């Protein structure tokens with residue numbers, strides 16, 4: 001086990017918490033969870049992660065004197081559904097999770113969002129711990145308290161803000177992650193550089209392979225991203241302003257996920273984000289806001305790291321410009337019909353751009369969809 005790093009999230013009203021980052025943290029998880037009090041801790045996980053790490057975490061919780069049990073769901077985005085949410089709530093109740101007990105989300109962002117939402121609503125709110133096991137969830141989704149599920153009408157439309165009491169990011173769990181999921185998570189890593197930290201984007205260009213390989217660069221990247229996210233969340237927990245910047249690439253990305261029916265076989269979240277990041281920069285360049293050179297650099301880097309950067313890369317296609325616009329219209333970032341985008345004046349210089357003209361977006365998408373692109 002490495003000594004690891006700790007990032008503190010200093011929220012008010014006693015809701016502050018620590019993010020522990022390091023290799024091998026899972027074995028000592030029980031002791032850290034037990035410090036939070038409560039008699040039982042139920043683990044919510046998916047089938048894949050359960051087979052890899054479920055028993056190890058359960059043993060650690062039991063060794064620390066906590067009664068524990070497992071609630072296991074099918075892997076993949078389709079589990080962020082009403083039906084699986086009901087399955088998780090009933091599973092937690094069957095494990096006799098009471099107000100003072102804990103829910104531990106062990107898995108990627110799907111499990112974290114789903115288990116967090118179940119915890120937010122079970123018995124009107126029980127405490128929960130995030131034990132993220134994908135790169136995406138370690139650098140992004142496990143921090144900040146956004147929880148929820150999808151509606152057939154759009155992504156993450158049913159949810160609650162519910163902060164975890166603790167985040168345990170065991171970076172050695174990423175050793176078993178598929179290359180595809182590693183790459184998908186990397187899109188969110190690069191995103192932090194693109195939003196507000198051009199120095200970090202430079203670092204990513206030089207070190208991305210070390211993140212994939214599990215060298216010290218991996219822990220470093222997770223810590224840098226968690227620090228950046230913690231800062232944003234503390235300044236703007238409810239996304240009244242700055243937090244929306246974290247959605248860079250997501251307005252396009254969420255639309256693509258919706259258009260591919262949340263079928264992980266076709267497109268996973270991070271791949272949608274990668275295409276979305278490239279589109280956000282090309283759109284910014286087209287509007288004359290950002291140097292075309294920067295847009296090119298973003299797409300080149302994402303492609304080098306194995307990520308898709310074009311609409312044509314979506315397996316099975318994603319419909320025409322109107323279909324994409326329609327899918328974007330369900331986004332939570334839509335106010336009074338006008339689209340809000342996160343655009344950029346350059347790498348590390350993103351900003352919130354409300355009131356973007358739909359015709360402008362349609363023309364851009366039509367151009368992007370041209371077969372010769």
Ligand SMILES: NC(=O)c1ccc[n+]([C@@H]2O[C@H](COP(=O)([O-])OP(=O)(O)OC[C@H]3O[C@@H](n4cnc5c(N)ncnc54)[C@H](O)[C@@H]3O)[C@@H](O)[C@H]2O)c1
Pocket residue numbers: 046047048049052075076077080107108109110111113133134135136137140141142143144145146147156173174175176177178181184185268269270
């Ligand atoms: N709440 C937030 O702030 C926030 C932020 C970003 C993304 N998200 C959400 O996160 C979700 C995507 O998360 P994700 O990319 O982690 O996907 P995921 O949870 O579906 O995990 C990806 C796949 O990897 C498998 N897996 C997980 N850990 C593994 C491991 N250690 N070894 C082997 N396989 C493993 C899972 O079984 C799954 O099949 C989306 O639903 C997205 O909306 C939420």
